[in-house]
Amino acid sequence: MTLRIGFLGAGFISRTHRWFLRRTHVDHRIVAVHDPDPARAAHLAERTGAEVVDEDRLLDSVDVVFVTTWTSEHERLVLEAARRGVAVVCEKPLAFDAEGAARMAAAVEAAGVASHVGLILRAMPQVLLTRHLLTETAAGRPLTIAFRDDQFIPVQGYYDSTWRADPARAGRGTLLEHSIHDIDVIAQLAGPVRRVSGVVREVHGLDRIDDLAVARLDLDTDAVATLTSIWHDIVERPSQRHVEVFAERLVVTLDGTPEGVLTWQHTGESPQALQGRALAERCAALGLGRAADIVEVGTGAMFNPLTPFLEAVRDGTPPPLPLRSAVDAHAVVDAIYRSADLDGETVEVSGPS
């Protein structure tokens, strides 16, 4: 069976998805593309042999749709795909808030269609092995995660998007649009997140588009994490994360990239380090990912996030990272914004009603 794939949105992130699609063994063909920007639609169609069609026709002619539009369109398009029984990949953030994300998750579940959310850091060997190390008794209890994430404000440089400066299309700024990944990783490593306090700033003067967010996250494990998320103007500097994780008898350092070095040290042992394919293979040997899904990215390696999803669509089995997986991270983001509105008061994380 050849899965027929369509793209709603032919911008930056559609290229990343195509890169993974070119490297999957699951039989598929990109057959349709729609983007209100005709040049972008034509470009993607030309590169894939797909047809440029309208939204209706696209949803009627595919088995899987990739919703890679700006955020404000995600919910409407996911609900429409679910209504027509089409499997969906949707980019993060799913929606402006956890209520929207939960509606989307409920819609695909009620329709019985497979879904996948673009929380790409879940496919990074660095994150998978760190999580594994923290579960081992040798680590002791998790204590703290210091998470710094910085990138140039993406209304310039190679992102060059105008919509990220527009709250009607982006919702909010760096915390929602970018650091929802980081919140999800923190929760994966030592969560869930119980309560938070935070401050956000709009240094660039864009209404509701935070370009600095600093938060404290209290985790169920009794660990405490800090997140600093920055949108600056150092256009020459690539997007970077620096993460330090301390447990009672373990320290881990990572940067969340496929190329980066993962270093760790246990009490009584010398520091260890792994990177690239060797790191991905260690994960596979531990059952944290499948060796067949390892893809090389530059000098690094990660797991192809699309292969297990496409297999699930093809075989009618449960997908590993459905939209529901992102709802908790949305609830944490909502809570940090709520805290910021209360001048940094500590607030409980509450799920959508």
Ligand SMILES: NC(=O)c1ccc[n+]([C@@H]2O[C@H](COP(=O)([O-])OP(=O)(O)OC[C@H]3O[C@@H](n4cnc5c(N)ncnc54)[C@H](O)[C@@H]3O)[C@@H](O)[C@H]2O)c1
């Ligand atoms: N997972 C990640 O690491 C990651 C990285 C970058 C972006 N993203 C997410 O991907 C989404 C898109 O971001 P981008 O950087 O590709 O933006 P982009 O501006 O490069 O592309 C978005 C495209 O969507 C099109 N579009 C808008 N409404 C549409 C509709 N109704 N139907 C079809 N196309 C429509 C726009 O014309 C534009 O071409 C955002 O939600 C963003 O947060 C995720």
